[in-house]
Amino acid sequence: MINVTKTFLPDKAEYIQYIHEIWDRVQLTNNGPLLQELEKQLKEFxxxxxxxxxxxxTVVLQIALKALRISGDVITTPFSYCATTNSIIWENCTPVFVDIDPLTFNINADLIEQAITPQxxxxxxxxxxGNPCDVEKIEAIAQKYNLRVIYDGAHAFGVTYKGRSLFSYGDVSTCSFHATKVFHSIEGGAIxxxxxxxxxxxHLLRHFGHRGDEEYRFAGINGKNSEFHAAMGLCNLPHVPAIIQARKEVFELYDKLLNWDLLFKPELSQDIExxxxxxxVVFQSEAVLKKVQAALVAEDIIPRRYFxxxxxxxxFMPRTYACPVSEDxxxxxxxxxxxxxxxxxxxxRISKIINKNL
Ligand SMILES: Cc1ncc(COP(=O)(O)O)c(C=O)c1O
Known part of the structure; x- marks a missing residue:
């Protein structure tokens, strides 16, 4: 079977070496040395x-909302994974959907201002x-209306924009290190x-709001990760440049083989790595998508309708919004x-099946 993704696994012996260390130390979680080392390496990388x-x-999105004391209405995109919106609802805020740009599929920054209310x-x-939003326009709007900006960068590990980490834009950015991502720690994420x-x-919000032995500062949550997850991250991180290069080669081969007269894909922003x-890939209609999907599945090839x-x-959305571009x-x-x-x-083979069924 060819799935939409296949998790990268490092050398098993290397991971097991870390497991031996964990066993020797008998510290499995709670801000252990492997977690600290991974955080250090991630900051450098x-x-x-x-x-x-x-x-x-997902929990990092909730922590971001909590830390920034976000309440009321949160302007967001309808074209994302449900974790983005769910985190807003979970934090008792209301998602206000602004439609997407038809070229990049990111939130259409030109439509944000008209969606702003006193709430x-x-x-x-x-x-x-992983394709950057229009961070400059969003920042200008946020400054004008005194709004906080949180970027869900679940897909954006390692992406730079204008020579800077994409995570350095906005007030807070988050990332997912789920096993399906470019860099993973089995489950995991970062704020x-x-x-x-x-x-x-x-730091405290991910640790119950609990400081030292006896101080409980506020109602935090348990967002800590374990030494086992950190170990997987430490094994995988050095491979990221090679992982990205290998993915680029697959990407460029599809670019060459697919029939772009009858398909299109989102435009990447300028000035990025x-x-x-x-x-x-976007088909001419849902009917064509379904035909292609069925032809691929018949060959045991499993693409994903995402998003x-x-x-x-x-x-379960609290309010109704029309977002024709995202819906389309x-x-x-x-x-x-x-x-x-x-x-x-x-x-x-995948490209041939697709081209044949357009
Ligand atoms: C855009 C987006 N945000 C958030 C998440 C949630 O990440 P996690 O699965 O690590 O909770 C995902 C997961 O794929 C995602 O695609």
């Missing part, structure tokens, strides 16, 4: 000042497929903040298999 390694890419306190936008006064609070996190459906259409793209977009070691023959 990503060139960011403050980063906390947490349990996943708006923040913008939570996703760097969709990266560019507001120095927030750092201690972020990309991580080739996903390979989404689908448009989040504004989920039944989400029914026509399919992410194709993309991972390290996907053989060239298979990329050719």
């Amino acid at each position: 990503l060139d960011v000042q403050h980063l906390y390694f947490c349990t996943n890419g 708006t306190t923040a913008i939570m936008a996703t760097h969709v497929y 990266i903040s560019n507001i120095p006064e927030l750092h201690e609070e972020l 990309y991580n080739y996190a996903y390979y989404p 689908y459906p448009s989040l504004n259409s989920l039944s 793209i989400s029914v026509r977009v399919l992410s194709l298999p993309l991972y390290v070691g996907l053989p060239q023959d298979d990329i050719e």
Whole structure:
């Protein structure tokens, strides 16, 4: 079977060496030495000042909202994974959906201003497929209206924009280190903040709000990650440049083989170093998508409808919004298999099946 993704695994012996160390120390979690080492290496690798390694890419969104004291309305994108919106609802805020740009599939920054109300306190936008949002426009709007900016950078590990880590934009950025991501720690995530006064609070928020032995500062949550997860991160991190290069090669081969007269894909922003996190293609209609999907599945090739459906259409959203671009793209977009070691023959076969069914 060829799945949309295949988890990268490091050398087993290397991971086991870390497991021996954990056994010897008998410290399995609670800010252990491997976690601290991973945080140090991640900060260096990503060139960011403050980063906390947490349990996943969802709880870090909740921690970000909590740390920034976000309440009321949060402007967000309907074209993301449900974790983005769910975190807003979970924190008792209301998602206000702003439609996406038809070229990049990121939130359309030109539509944000008209969605702002007196209740708006923040913008939570996703760097969709790791492709940067219009961070300059978003920052200008945030300054004008005194809003906080949180970027869901679940897909954006290692991406730079204008020579800077994409995580260095906005007030807080988050990332997911789930096993399906470019860099993973089995489960995991990180919160990266560019507001120095927030750092201690972020650290405490992921640890119940509990400091030292006896001080309980506020209602935090358990967002700590374990030594076992940190060990996987430490094994994988040195491979990231090679992982990105291998993904780039798959990406470029699809670029060459697919029939672009009948397909399109999101436009990458200028001035970036990309991580080739996903390979989404958009069909002319949902009917064509379904035909292609069925033809691939018949050959045991499993692409993913990602993102689908448009989040504004989920039944549990507190308010109704029309987002015609997101609704249209989400029914026509399919992410194709993309991972390290996907053989060239298979990329050719996948491309042939797609082209034949357009
Ligand atoms: C855009 C986006 N945000 C958040 C998440 C949640 O990450 P996690 O699975 O680590 O909780 C995902 C997961 O794929 C995602 O795609």
